[in-house]
Amino acid sequence: MNEKVKSGSRNVAIVGPYLSGKTTFLESLLFVTGAISRKGSVKDSNTVGDSAAESRDRHMSVEVSAASTEYNGIRFTFIDCPGSVEFAQETYNALIGVDAAIVVCEPIRERVLTLAPLFKFLDDWEIPHLVFVNKMDRANIHVLETLHALKAVSSRIVGGAVPKQYIPGVEMGVREFLTHGPLGFPIVDLSITLTNGSYHNFDSSEQAFKQAARLAMQTGIPQAEPTLLEPILRVDVTTPSEFTSKVLQLLSGRRGQILGYEGKNDWQGWDNVSAYLPQAEMQNFIVELRSLTLGVGSFHWEYDHLQEVPEKLAERVIHSNNK
Known part of the structure; x- marks a missing residue:
């Protein structure tokens, strides 16, 4: 259990894929709470979050940065985490010490599906989090597809022959397998459906169903001919x-x-x-x-x-x- 101390201050991480708008989102938070008098932009290389020279040169976060503000008597320290995969470990290290996280994503189904490893990490460490869908003013967005994808590599799990208390174990086994598929990388763009199963009144457990789900994925996914x-x-x-x-x-x-x-x-x-x-x-x-x-x-x-x-x-x- 990841215990969080309640106090007059909060540490909140801002996470999500690269180019999802995390640094711009932080800039808006600081502006509306009065911490800054004008909003900078990533394009103009004058944001609070991307203060490092390399970040401004590449127009993307390359390290963890922090900025503080106050709202309703609570002091918030926002941790802007890099979204590019090569900096994933820095993001995970920062997440361990925060009170909550804001996951910023775009209304693009393919990009939302890449969030599965991040959501698993947040769940495993019991870090409270919410999702902020950014760039909703763009043309040709698909809201329903985005919402379905946010439900971390679609899990339409049903099954009358499997007791409800074991369904979470099945989902957990599937999610764990998806973080490291047969090609050695996270799996995206698929749907999993549990159609049937069997159980034993004394020998069955959530752990057993979790393992069964992993074995099923190990057998089934290669047959789907995954590509990198x-x-x-x-x-x-x-x-x-x-x-x-x-x-x-x-x-x-x-x-x-x-x-x-x-x-x-x-x-x-x-x-x-x-x-x-x-x-x-x-x-x-x-x-x-x-x-x-x-x-x-x-x-x-x-x-x-x-x-x-x-x-x-x-x-x-x-x-x-x-x-």
């Missing part, structure tokens, strides 16, 4: 026209899909190049870009979708991860 997915970003690069061909080569060499390029409005002699680029290929991208453009090239990126990893690369990733 990776996050794909939309990248917009600004470069002098004389370096555009080099930028195109840079993007293509990093498994990028070129969407096109055109002259930049009101910037004579400059081009804007658009492409899809796997997040895994972003490491040192800014360094190479600056090197190719005499230090003046820049880029903006945002999450776009999940995509299947090429077969040969997937084999190498899975083999390396399972060592």
Whole structure:
């Protein structure tokens, strides 16, 4: 049991996937409670949460940061946690010491499904949490799909032959398996239905049903032929026209899909190049870009979708991860 001390102050973590808007959400909290007089923006690199130089350069949180405010006589310290997977351990370490958590997500079903490991951690440590669905003003959002997904990799569990007290054990076994699937990574985009089962009045237990659910998943999931997915970003690069061909080569060499390029409005002699680029290929991208453009090239990126990893690369990733 994770005991929380009641007092006049609260430590609250703000967590969620990268680019879900956590830092902007924190900025709004600080503004409406009077802690700051104006809201900054991630794009302008002047937010309270992303104060580190690397965070501002990459337009994303790369470390845990904190900011305090007061509301209704209670002092709140908000812990802004990075959302990118490479910083997951820092987020988990910060969560252990908080009183509650706010999970920020976008109304995009595929992104919501990636929250399963985070929700499991919050449940395992009995950390009270609520979900804030951000960016609801965007076009083409699907509210019902988002709500169904929030119910952490859909669990439509029924079953008349299994006593109700054992259903949570089944769900727990499923959820634990989904955090580390047969390919060595969390599983998303699936639905689980318990249609039948049997029990014994004396030998059955929640732990037994939990183990049975894990065994069923170990048998069933490989038969579904799971594939390895990776996050794909939309990248917009600004470069002098004389370096555009080099930028195109840079993007293509990093498994990028070129969407096109055109002259930049009101910037004579400059081009804007658009492409899809796997997040895994972003490491040192800014360094190479600056090197190719005499230090003046820049880029903006945002999450776009999940995509299947090429077969040969997937084999190498899975083999390396399972060592």
